[in-house]
Amino acid sequence: MESVIDCPICYDTDACFEDTQEKFKSYMCFNCGFMSSTYYTKDNSGAVEGSSKLVDDLKFFDKNRKIYWYPSVLNMGPKGVIFPEGDEKNWVWKYARVVEIPEEEQKDYPRPGKDNEFYKEKLDVEGAETFGQYEFLQACQSMGITTDDAGKSPILPVLEE
Secondary structure: OEEEEOOOOOOOOOOEEEEEOOOOEEEEEOOOOEEEEOOOOHHHHHHHOOOOHHHHHOOEEEOOOOEEEEEOOEEOHHHOEEEEEEEOOEEEEEEEOEEEOOHHHHHHOEOOOOOOOEOOEEEOOOOOEEEOOOOHHHHHHHHOOOOOOOOOOOOHHHHHO
């Protein structure tokens, strides 16, 4: 069951959602882009192992729920990736699209362990769009994964299609 909550990071009252499952709750704010789960406790602080230093530096402890919140890294495969970039004091959201590699450049992108096979697409990190810290939803809109249904999760209906 999904409900709207007040975001403990950006204090937004319209774009932060709690999804209650049988054994856990997950959280997502589409204003600031932070997410959490009831698994992200102090006792389980390694829950996001392998994340970037920035994701770890930006984590926020929610004293009411006793869980950590982290900035999202949203990988939508062929649509691209939304990720935080910068440092703890000065960071932004980036949206990198998947782009085709021109045939004449494909030789510069070999597939590991496969002779004479080359990638045809790449993640365009250098050409990524930039969004402010409270423009995560706009990054999702640019990616084409949101709806405009007022009062509903802006992303879940699109992901379920």
